[in-house]
Amino acid sequence: MTSPDRPVVGTVIGDPAGIGPEVVAQALASGRVHECSIPLLIGSAAAMERAVAVTGGNARIRAMRNLEPLSDDPGVIDILDTGALAAGDLPLGEDTVCGGEATAQWLDEMDQLARSGEIAATALAPISTGSLKLVGKLGKVISPVPGETYLVLVSGPLRVAHLTDHMALRTVCETITPDLVLRALRALDSAMQDWGLARRRIVVAGLNPHAAGDEEREGIAPAVEQARAEGVDATGPESPDAVFRQCIEGRYDMVLAMYHDQGHIAVKTWGFSGNSVIMVGAPYIHVSVAHGTAYDIVGKGVADPAMMLNAMRLAGELASGRGFPDDA
Amino acid sequence: MTSPDRPVVGTVIGDPAGIGPEVVAQALASGRVHECSIPLLIGSAAAMERAVAVTGGNARIRAMRNLEPLSDDPGVIDILDTGALAAGDLPLGEDTVCGGEATAQWLDEMDQLARSGEIAATALAPISTGSLKLVGKLGKVISPVPGETYLVLVSGPLRVAHLTDHMALRTVCETITPDLVLRALRALDSAMQDWGLARRRIVVAGLNPHAAGDEEREGIAPAVEQARAEGVDATGPESPDAVFRQCIEGRYDMVLAMYHDQGHIAVKTWGFSGNSVIMVGAPYIHVSVAHGTAYDIVGKGVADPAMMLNAMRLAGELASGRGFPDDA
Numbered sequence: 001m002t003s004p005d006r007p008v009v010g011t012v013i014g015d016p017a018g019i020g021p022e023v024v025a026q027a028l029a030s031g032r033v034h035e036c037s038i039p040l041l042i043g044s045a046a047a048m049e050r051a052v053a054v055t056g057g058n059a060r061i062r063a064m065r066n067l068e069p070l071s072d073d074p075g076v077i078d079i080l081d082t083g084a085l086a087a088g089d090l091p092l093g094e095d096t097v098c099g100g101e102a103t104a105q106w107l108d109e110m111d112q113l114a115r116s117g118e119i120a121a122t123a124l125a126p127i128s129t130g131s132l133k134l135v136g137k138l139g140k141v142i143s144p145v146p147g148e149t150y151l152v153l154v155s156g157p158l159r160v161a162h163l164t165d166h167m168a169l170r171t172v173c174e175t176i177t178p179d180l181v182l183r184a185l186r187a188l189d190s191a192m193q194d195w196g197l198a199r200r201r202i203v204v205a206g207l208n209p210h211a212a213g214d215e216e217r218e219g220i221a222p223a224v225e226q227a228r229a230e231g232v233d234a235t236g237p238e239s240p241d242a243v244f245r246q247c248i249e250g251r252y253d254m255v256l257a258m259y260h261d262q263g264h265i266a267v268k269t270w271g272f273s274g275n276s277v278i279m280v281g282a283p284y285i286h287v288s289v290a291h292g293t294a295y296d297i298v299g300k301g302v303a304d305p306a307m308m309l310n311a312m313r314l315a316g317e318l319a320s321g322r323g324f325p326d327d328a
Numbered sequence: 329m330t331s332p333d334r335p336v337v338g339t340v341i342g343d344p345a346g347i348g349p350e351v352v353a354q355a356l357a358s359g360r361v362h363e364c365s366i367p368l369l370i371g372s373a374a375a376m377e378r379a380v381a382v383t384g385g386n387a388r389i390r391a392m393r394n395l396e397p398l399s400d401d402p403g404v405i406d407i408l409d410t411g412a413l414a415a416g417d418l419p420l421g422e423d424t425v426c427g428g429e430a431t432a433q434w435l436d437e438m439d440q441l442a443r444s445g446e447i448a449a450t451a452l453a454p455i456s457t458g459s460l461k462l463v464g465k466l467g468k469v470i471s472p473v474p475g476e477t478y479l480v481l482v483s484g485p486l487r488v489a490h491l492t493d494h495m496a497l498r499t500v501c502e503t504i505t506p507d508l509v510l511r512a513l514r515a516l517d518s519a520m521q522d523w524g525l526a527r528r529r530i531v532v533a534g535l536n537p538h539a540a541g542d543e544e545r546e547g548i549a550p551a552v553e554q555a556r557a558e559g560v561d562a563t564g565p566e567s568p569d570a571v572f573r574q575c576i577e578g579r580y581d582m583v584l585a586m587y588h589d590q591g592h593i594a595v596k597t598w599g600f601s602g603n604s605v606i607m608v609g610a611p612y613i614h615v616s617v618a619h620g621t622a623y624d625i626v627g628k629g630v631a632d633p634a635m636m637l638n639a640m641r642l643a644g645e646l647a648s649g650r651g652f653p654d655d656a
Contacts, residue, residue: 158597168541173498209588213496241592245599260537262593264569269486269594271573 006038007120007319008070010113011312012106013043013051013079014125017091017099018293019303021051024125026305027312029057031074036325037316038072040119041079042106046090048079054301067118082109093295100131104140114284121285121319123312126293142279142286146175147183149281153263153290154314154324155272158248160255160263161188161280172259176207176215181223184256189232191280192254196321203243203252204236205262211237220258244270274310278318287315334366335448335647336398338441339640340434341371341379341407342453345419345427346621347631349379352453354633355640357385359402364653365644366400368447369407370434374418376407382629395446410437421623428459432468442612449613449647451640454621470607470614474503475511477609481591481618482642482652483600486576488583488591489516489608500587504535504543509551512584517560519608520582524649531571531580532564533590539565548586572598602638606646615643 014020024041025048033039041048045063052059062071063081070078084105089098107127113119132138144151144165152161163184164172185202192200204224207215220237227234235252236243244266247255257263267275267290275290289307297303310325317325342348352369353376361367369376373391380387390399391409398406412433417426435455441447460466472479472493480489491512492500513530520528532552535543548565555562563580564571572594575583585591595603603618617635625631638653645653 166537168536169497170501170541170543173501208496209494209592213498215498240589241596244593244597248597248599261568261590264537265572265590265593266597268569269572269576269598271576271598 005320006036007316008040008118009037009121009123009312009315009319010040010042010110010119011123012110012125012127013041013047015099015103015128015131015293016044016047016085017094017096017131017298018126018128018295019298020125020127020293021047022055022298022301022303023289023305023308024048025051025055025057025059025077027309028074028077029055029059030305030309032309033312033316034072034074036313036320036322038070039078039312040070041077042110042113043079043081044085044102045079045081046087047085048077050090052077054299056301067113080109093298095128095130095134097131097134099128100133100135100137103127103132104135104137107140121287121315123315124286124288125308126289126291128293142282144279147180149279150184150187152278152280153267154276154278155267155270156248156274157250158244158267158270158272159253159324160244160257160267162257162260162263164259166260169259173207173215176219176258178219178223178226181220181256182226185223185227185232185234186230187281188254188256194321195318196323197253199253200233201252202232202234202254202256203238203246204234204256205240205243205258206237207240207258210239274306276307276311276314278314285315285319287311287318333648334364335644336368336446337365337449337451337640337643337647338368338370338438338447339451340438340453341369341375343427343431343456343459343621344372344375344413345422345424345459345626346454346456346623347626348453348455348621349375350383350626350629350631351617351633351636352376353379353383353385353387353405355637356402356405357383357387358633358637360637361640361644362400362402364641364648364650366398367406367640368398369405370438370441371407371409372413372430373407373409374415375413376405378418380405382627384629395441408437421626423456423458423462425459425462427456428461428463428465431455431460432463432465435468449615449643451643452614452616453636454617454619456621470610472607475508477607478512478515480606480608481595482604482606483595483598484602485578486572486595486598486600487581487652488572488575488585488595490585490588490591492587494588497587501535501543504547504586506547506551506554509548509584510554513551513555513560513562514558515609516582516584522649523646524651525581527581528561529580530560530562530582530584531566531574532562532584533568533571533586534565535568535586538567602634604635604639604642606642613643613647615639615646
């Protein structure tokens with residue numbers, strides 16, 4: 001079903017009580033998702049019916065219990081709805097057991113379809129950790145594992161991979177080893193190659209002010225040297241307060257940050273509005289949005305679909321090896 | 329000589345071999361420094377003669393060996409030149425012994441004039457640590473001392489104070505105590521009061537991702553609580569990746585960052601071009617520019633004077649208690 005030019009991207013609609021269905025509906029209505037992919041939704045047809053109505057759309061929802069040939073018609077929204085959310089359950093604006101159960105099941109379905117190759121890449125609208133907690137299924141959320149998977153924030157030209165994620169800063173200082181940094185550099189270079197990036201200049205941020213400390217000398221520099229010997233276009237460790245701006249200005253294609261806030265402060269302070277999140281090292285391309293369920297504005301049709309549109313397009317472009325869209 | 333409306337601001341011209349004299353000449357030529365202050369330069373008259381010529385200016389240099397009544401005429405540049413840089417020495421584009429000796433002496437003169445009240449505030453053009461090292465006088469550079477002085481980066485609406493400066497991250501984790509944070513909050517609130525800020529909402533960044541760690545609970549939260557009890561409008565600890573954007577958007581008037589890169593990454597990635605640096609806790613108002621000597625472009629008249637102009641204006645506005653200029 002999938003073609004190299006326009007691969008099938010499976011998008012989970014997110015928690016049915018959040019703005020996920022709305023922003024997905026609007027992203028599809030823009031016509032820009034179809035330009036680079038054949039979209040399939042995974043979720044609740046009823047939630048999408050409501051979302052289309054709320055956002056003033058006129059697409060027809062076509063629900064399927066099992067994967068069937070996709071219509072590939074911008075006027076039709078194909079959705080795999082296995083009944084995870086019962087017909088009578090349509091939560092709005094709050095964490096619910098039914099929302100959590102459904103989200104967990106949709107994430108499983110997405111995972112199976114992607115691993116079996118029936119979809120070429122995946123995108124994820126905002127889920128609620130609160131709903132997932134209610135049903136004890138927070139583990140379904142794909143989280144980065146140091147040394148294996150890496151969270152990459154994409155904010156226009158600023159792209160930041162994180163060596164570690166939700167780790168206390170004190171622990172980060174003890175965790176940085178040449179092996180860990182080298183594994184990250186190999187994974188990043190390999191992913192960027194798969195995505196079709198001709199230039200893969202990765203700059204590694206130091207840990208300390210001006211990258212002048214023990215960790216840089218003992219933990220980071222040897223890894224950069226080894227990666228370069230293996231053909232990875234890596235530079236660093238460089239001063240952490242300089243690398244992000246240098247990436248924005250086009251001097252690098254990716255920053256490898258040592259810890260959560262190093263990268264997140266840069267991305268969230270810069271203020272680019274269309275951020276996406278990629279999980280590098282996962283067995284398939286997985287792009288999520290950088291915002292939450294926004295319960296306070298759900299059902300009003302006022303949510304900004306820019307991030308969702310970027311995430312869905314990014315999944316399609318990366319899966320087809322065309323690299324980053326210029327405006328994402 | 330100084331008046332409450334237009335206080336005398338003493339500006340050290342920086343290393344004579346760098347772009348300092350040029351950007352000072354251009355800042356003065358804009359006429360905007362005189363709007364809020366009576367300027368006095370401290371440095372070499374010969375270096376300023378050259379800088380005025382290089383930048384196509386037409387101001388007349390009026391050198392004085394000892395402080396005399398100032399002309400307060402935008403067409404005249406008053407400069408205190410005690411002969412620290414010998415008549416024949418006029419270095420350009422490189423670190424020199426004579427440049428280092430002169431810079432050290434000018435910094436001493438600035439300090440004496442400010443402590444005696446003969447000037448109300450000070451500004452500093454780019455100096456060269458290289459030149460100062462050559463003469464073993466790197467200690468003349470005013471550096472922050474944890475618990476006593478705090479570097480504040482001003483980048484338009486984004487203002488960030490730093491609890492610690494050039495300290496290894498590992499050491500930062502062990503350094504944060506309620507006492508240290510409380511002293512910083514008191515010093516910041518007091519300085520902001522002196523500067524004339526009606527609103528002094530200070531948000532304290534946490535140390536760890538989402539401000540969820542031991543250091544927040546044990547080191548930061550008790551200090552914020554105590555500061556609030558003393559009437560300081562402090563909030564936090566808040567998620568470090570959120571506070572800088574919130575400050576930009578006007579929700580706070582100052583961020584207290586826990587470490588060098590936390591604040592520097594935010595300021596340098598945001599990309600506002602007119603950054604200034606204030607040393608809070610010093611015995612007088614001291615504002616410096618956030619760029620270096622730029623030896624590669626010196627003497628060409630192409631240096632951007634925006635930061636220098638902001639620094640000189642900021643010194644004047646803060647000394648007169650008018651707060652931050654809207655565009656600085």
